[in-house]
Amino acid sequence: MTSPSLAYTDLPGELPVSYSLAAGQDVRLTSISAQYDGAGASGSFYPCASIYSQDGRLIGRYFPGQVLAAGDSAEVTFGPFLDQPSSSSTVTLPRAVWCKVTGAKSGGSAVTSPTSDTGSTLPLNSTRRTNADDVFGTGTSFVNQAPNNQSTDTCLLVMKPGEYRWVAFFELVNPSAVAPWPTQTSPNVDATAFVTPSRQSWVLPTQSAFPTNWTQPASGPPQPPVYLTSGAVGSPVTWLNYGVATVTGHGIVDDDILAGGFYGGCQLLLLNQSGGNVGISYELYVYGVTFETVARGGNF
């Protein structure tokens, strides 16, 4: 059994000062504390505790990260696993976040081609749910931008750097009553996901699995579409008439986007390729891990 004990105390005076362990002393160091007064110091310095062997060889030299200027003083505690809290020292920690958006939309405009008119943007800010309000927000980054070019555009914004996955479920509904309406013909849903005005944020590997029957707008942000259907533009889409559709994807938001003042965003477009009003209900789930920089400090 070992007993922690105070091995030595002193008011030593001008440095350097030494304590030599006496014969029979055998101590595992757990803490050294001292006050350093640099009022008369000849220059800046580290307040240091050093261990030397019996023959005077330096074994270890320990000091905090803070340099003391001449005239400064400090109370210093040396101990295992201690580290100096510092506002300038940061560490990046992961944080799990999620968001759920639900809603319904009716009355998508009649279109003849997705390149000329692309329907209605689903209002993703209507029923936002999140466990991290500073991570998911809503905004107007896509207002009046292609492909929808509507002043009512809003989008879900991902406001923290991190890696996210998303899944969206759509169900066809009566455009008038917003209720399931399995006889609706030929709507198409384009999940234009996680695009950003900075043109560099999102990677959608699932895109290649769908036909690229989409013409990129001449200006504005890139719009990588993820189509729910395999039909050609303008052709009837049958499968959505009798079920719930799902689209998935993932992407990465990096620090450059945030530093540049842009956020990754998600915009869902409701397309109607065959004319007439359509209605749709939807659920969008976004979940991911943010990599957040926090001040490092204290004891680990």
Added chain:
Amino acid sequence: MTVYTLQAPMPALRVFDGMIVRLEAIDPTTGDAVTGVVASAWAIYGDDLAEAAIDNQGDVVGPFMLVPGPDSAVA
């Protein structure tokens, strides 16, 4: 003049007779001693391993073997 309260990492090093714990003020660049720094309220705290060694003296340790006594009969 700034007054700090600082912490510094130090391993739970075992030190024993003849070894030296030294307070120093060193130049941040060269490591050379800086003169004129005065220390006070110096305290060293640790586990007393010498006491542990005394505690352990009563323990029976080491290899040993049991052998049959004189009354043991082997059929």
